[in-house]
Amino acid sequence: MKVLKFFLIFIILFPLSSVNAEENDKRNKITKNLRCLICQGQSVYDSDSEFANSLKIVVDKKLQEGLSEDQIYEYFKTKYGEWILYDPGLNKNTYILWLLPILIFLIGGAIIYKSFIVRK
């Protein structure tokens, strides 16, 4: 009986699935950053469509092959284009998206600096 209790505690404390936990986290992170192209406003992680389910299998396969996160993004980018990534890179189509907040921040900062600090 004691042995059984010990065995049960051991199983509860060290679930075997924790071995895979790291890979699962990585997979979830990647699929959350991939857009489900045939759904509206859902990531691959959220969606249960045929397309998203297949994509999850492919992500698993690529992870098992030892590809890094960036390599997997690059792979999907060549297959489906930039649109599949939720986190777009800086290029000629997206430079306004990246630079505008910085520009507005600088202009706003300049206005605040002029009207409050210089006046003092």
Place this chain on the structure above:
Amino acid sequence: MKNKILPFSVIIIFVIIFFIFFKGLEDSKIYTPDVNTKKEIPVFNTKEFFSGENIKSSSIFELDKVYLLNIWSSWCVPCRQEHPFLMNLNLENKLNIIGMNYKDNLKNAENFLKELGNPYKEIFIDLDGTIAIEWGAYGVPESFLIYNNEIIKKYIGPLNQELVDEINLLIK
């Protein structure tokens, strides 16, 4: 002078923002996939539909031949609509139509072909949808026009008479 700079810069910022949004209005809000890019076809291993034997993609697609890869499934309703067009394409010219059976029950797929006819020169199986992803496909039905191991054009959704005419023009 100082009093004028602030309203002036505010107006300029609003004008810039207005033009950015105004330009954004012209862009299509519906995502349209790139269908004209020339891409190499992927390399993959799969099973033949009828025999269940392992085959390589290189043994299906040869150089110097025109292929139409059609992704289909027995559970897909638009595939039923496009099937007569595929049958016609098969009769009309020397185009090699290859089928990719997508996430299907093989018994149902066989019945589908018995009922509507088999336009395919060869059919291979994609049981979990991963080969379709290799091709950059979105779902069923979808067709790829292939020449010299390159994708010439992609047709997302069911084929119709207009697209069949276009294919006939392209392969002439």
